[in-house]
Amino acid sequence: MPSNTQIDSGKMVDDHSDYLLSFAMSKLQDVDLAKDLVQDTFVSALVKIDTFEHRSKLRTWLTSILNRKIIDHWRKAETRYTDPASHFFSQEDGKDNGHWLENSGNQKTLETIEDLISKDETYQELGDCLEKLPERWRGVVAAKYLKESDSENICQDFDITASNLWVIIHRAKLVLRDCLKSKWEL
Amino acid sequence: MGIMKLCEKLTYDYEKSKFKRLSFRNRRNMKKHLLVCKKCLDYVADSDILDVLLQKAEKSNNKYAFSENEKKMLKGKLKA
Numbered sequence A: 001m002p003s004n005t006q007i008d009s010g011k012m013v014d015d016h017s018d019y020l021l022s023f024a025m026s027k028l029q030d031v032d033l034a035k036d037l038v039q040d041t042f043v044s045a046l047v048k049i050d051t052f053e054h055r056s057k058l059r060t061w062l063t064s065i066l067n068r069k070i071i072d073h074w075r076k077a078e079t080r081y082t083d084p085a086s087h088f089f090s091q092e093d094g095k096d097n098g099h100w101l102e103n104s105g106n107q108k109t110l111e112t113i114e115d116l117i118s119k120d121e122t123y124q125e126l127g128d129c130l131e132k133l134p135e136r137w138r139g140v141v142a143a144k145y146l147k148e149s150d151s152e153n154i155c156q157d158f159d160i161t162a163s164n165l166w167v168i169i170h171r172a173k174l175v176l177r178d179c180l181k182s183k184w185e186l
Numbered sequence B: 001m002g003i004m005k006l007c008e009k010l011t012y013d014y015e016k017s018k019f020k021r022l023s024f025r026n027r028r029n030m031k032k033h034l035l036v037c038k039k040c041l042d043y044v045a046d047s048d049i050l051d052v053l054l055q056k057a058e059k060s061n062n063k064y065a066f067s068e069n070e071k072k073m074l075k076g077k078l079k080a
Helices: A009-028 A031-047 A058-078 A110-116 A120-131 A135-146 A151-158 A162-183 B007-016 B024-036 B038-056 B068-079
Strands: none
Touching: A009 A031, A009 A058, A009 A135, A009 B068, A031 A058, A031 B068, A058 A135, A110 A162, A110 B038, A120 A135, A120 A162, A120 B038, A135 A151, A135 A162, A135 B038, A151 A162, A162 B007, A162 B038, B007 B024, B007 B038, B024 B038
16 A cells, blocks of 8 residues: 555546546536546645545545535535526515416426427527526436436435425426527427 | 415425325325416426436536646646
8 A cells, every 4th residue: 555645646647537527527517617626636635645544545535525626616606696496486475475477387388399309409408408507406407317316326426405406406497497498489 | 385385385396206205185285286277287297398308318428538738737737
């Protein structure tokens, strides 16, 4: 087992950078941000290399540092955006709170475009709509539907509770539905 | 909340029901609400279509990698 001072930073980059980038991209879908966070991960790892106790593999340790950086990034990002799904239901105090607003959800359903599902254009538009979601929501939706991860793993990977997961899926779908309808002018 | 569940709560419960079985009372209230609320009925239909769309969306097979030049620069930064 090499001592921590013998860990070569160049070899560490060669051995782990691409894996870490793929890991970051699975959660972020933003390659520039992912590369920045991987770089930060290597810097942090070298700063605290003395704390690496070899109880796990170096890659596992690096991945845990990167994962923490991604979660910190989301936390900071979430203080900067307003909930994009906040305008679908009435929010006033009183008994009508929580009902659909008049201008939402009263057009045709997405069923009218089902015959377009096989077309590339449809997926392109869906991809454009996914881009409108806050970063963490996008990652959760990708994990749930594109990567078909199970709920427990998603909650663990994204540092959220099961209730948070259901809320994110609900609000993400409201935004995606609205976005697709506006694209198809339904 | 009574028989008429609010639309926001109902649509949330509908999504939740795809992960976890709702209580009998919640399922009963949802059915009653959907009998009288066209907007929520439309949401439920759209939600199912979105599931299909998202699941059929092209799976990303992209393998991400740093270029050799980026790796060189990264190594330089770490040595500095």
